[in-house]
Amino acid sequence: MEFTSICETAMELSDLMTSISFDCLIHRIFFQWGLLAYRFRLALFISPILFTIFLSIGFIFIKQQTTIDPQYVFSPISAPWRYERDVLSQHWPLNEQEFWPGKSYDYNGYIDIIAAGRNYRDKGRPNMLLASHLNELDRINQYIIYNLTVPVIHNGKRYEVGYTDLCMSYDWKCYLNDHITMLMPKQKWADFRGQFAELANDIITNEVKVTYPIGWRGTEPIYFGALIGSPHLTDEEGHFDYVRAVRLTYNVREEKVGNISYLWRKKVASYLSDVLEFGMYHNESLPEGLQQVADSLTPKFTVTFTILFTLCGLSCVVLLNHNGFFAPDWVRSKPSIALAGLFCPMLAIISAFGSILWCGCLYNAIVNVSPFIVFCIGVDDMFIMSAAWHRTNPDLTVARRLAETLAEAAVAISITSITDMLSFGIGCITTLPSVQMFCLYTFAGTAFTYLYQLTFFTAVMAYAGDWESRGLHVVTFKPAIDPNDADTLFKRLFMVGSAPRKENLQRSDRIVPARKTPIIQVTSPKGVTKAPPLSSKNNSISIMERINEAFVRLESRMDHADHVCLLTSFI
Template sequence: MVLLKSCFSLEPLFCRFFYLFGTFVYRYRWPMVVIPPLLSACFSVGFIWVFDLRVDDPAYVFTPRDARWKRELGTFSRLWPLDENKFIAGKSFETKRFVNILCKAKDGGNVLQPEILDEIDLLNRFISENITVPTTDGRFQLSYQDLCLGYDWKCSANEHIEMFRQMTQVGRVIELTYPKGGNKDTPAYLGTAIGDIKLNKTDGTVQAAKIIQMFFFLKQEPANVRKYSTDFEYAVERFLLHGFESPLIDISFAHYQSIEDGLDENARRFFPNFVTSVIALTIFCIACAFTFRVHNENKQKISIDWIRSKPLVACAGLLTTLFALISSFGLLLLLGIPYNVINTIIPFLIIAVGVDDMFVLNACWSATKEQKL
């Protein structure tokens, strides 16, 4: 005979706790009905600060607080700090205001052709000289020349475009190897300037390229200058989306706020879907909470069994889930906890769990023997 050892289980303790809790709730049912909505209303005051505590920085949203890359980035930043008057592209790791533009020929061919390079140079000059943003007081218009990061007070002007234009004029005088081009006296790194290249098999020089990238690095200190740089980024975005047309080139672009704007757009698109989902779930839950019965004397007559039907349980399950969402988010905001934009999806997940629990309650009620009803 095998003796089974008794094992410890939490289930009896949970059953006992919820039995006592259910008795307590029933005994003080009116306070339990009134107090939770009042608490939710009080905690909902925290939503006043939701925009002040909102955090949409991708580095904060998608990475751990003590991520290894943050320590490594801090080391690089200390060794090569950002100096707006000694800026060298590729040597700074703290650039947080910039615009990158990729240019491609409409026919998909070589962008190192003279007419394509002239068109790209025209776009580069227009952005550098013609796009401006107003100051806060409206007295001045700031262009890229005022907001750029440069070296010895001279802005970076995408000089590689002019180099390619000169190369097409002088032929093979300029040795265009890849990724390091130029000559011994004036070397140039082309790894980030051109892409989708085709090399000459004989000497390894660049024969063709299908993409040229342009860079516009902007100042980010102090805070008011950072705001102007942000305004310039969006001014370039508006021009490229709505004002730029070219018969020769196609473009794609990104700036520092592009990922943040994408997160914002996802949040804005999600909210209408969230409202629609809540309404659909509410209708579905209430409809599923009804039980119908067929009368024995007349099987063609069907009526609602109000003993087994519990639409109020369905409504209570949805309401308690909404109260929990409002109370938890509101309390955290009252405590000053930053609101991560990725948490926008959480309410739908919590409501889904609450609906599942509500169906469990209704299923338990429906499974009760009729003699006990």
């Protein structure tokens, strides 16, 4: 019984030693990748740059794949209003040649102008029914209708296109904001002299009624509730003597001349008056406002990049203490790592946007926020890997130091990147297009950041390690001056650095295996035969040896110390 318990204990220890935990497996994989990355550092440095240039071709599709429709971007795909709008559009379709205001629910080519007198501190807004203000409003309306044009080049000829060329009409007549004339005194409506003066006056008095909220022009109702603002009523019939604001509306076609109509509306929005103040709204007001907010992020992105570069650069500076005088160590300091730490997420952002646009996905200004998140993730990974590098033994070879750096930082950067990708990946399956687009672009940016951290950034670390091992200045790439040889303050501050490690110090006997396998010796009593060796263990060792031999063949140029390290990682 005692022997049986000893054998069971030995088998449990054997199974424990041969088992590989997930954490240990990740460390080993990244350790081996560090050795390979050092050998192929040139390819890993160039490939991400070329790959990013290739994917950036997708930016040529950004204009045609940009959507600025807030109704599509900010409402769920399965929202009930989409079905309801389709029903309304089906029963009340838009006919640009038989247009009647308020009849259709599906027209977008419009611009509304709210005109009001300039505000006075003591008196407030003046009465828009004053002759001076109505005359100015009529002048502006006439100018917009007949004089405000945009140039169009067609078949090599230049044309001036105005409102009367673009307007939606009824019986070939445009809507010219005739309510301005109705608000004027009756003497301004027409010339009442002559034999028809009395008849015309009777028609105006009996057939035209300027009342709020509904007025009449013969049998045609005029809804003044949508045309004037804040009226002061004088009787129960709805007559008024004060109006704070007047609305002008211009409806233009969208089907075949939508691009020209858009240019015309933009030109109207830039028109001003010295007497009146305007508040303008058109169907692109909300999309353009959102785009302006997104465009305002561009200078902030530059400021963010500058601050991050300064912070990363300072964090990569190593101070050298020579007889109580502290100065930057221009051998162990690594500003190249700081620059690569910012350049890496920038490559990832370009690759992500280019690849997604190349696949035909839509773009909206809301995704301009994602680069800030990608930069944060990339800079965080840079700090982790830089700190892991400085914790390695400088007496080891560069390949070994790089392998240990990746092995130590593996879990941190992998868990961070994978959880971020998982979070944004789940967001891609939501029904809200704005969330879908934002999560898709951020997911791709995070994935490319993780990929480029293991390739481009690792290659830069390999080169920086080579410069450090050779004692080269990080800026001039020439041998740094020994602190004892610095005879001026300038040399002490900007030229000194640590001495390079001697090659004879980088020996394999300095490399201690990460862990040793305990040896358990079990002696069997007389008459008891030894149990046969566990075939599963032998098989697992042979498989590991085969994998090891494959890596050794790939790493044939590395020194013996790195091979010993790779061998001991499988023991």
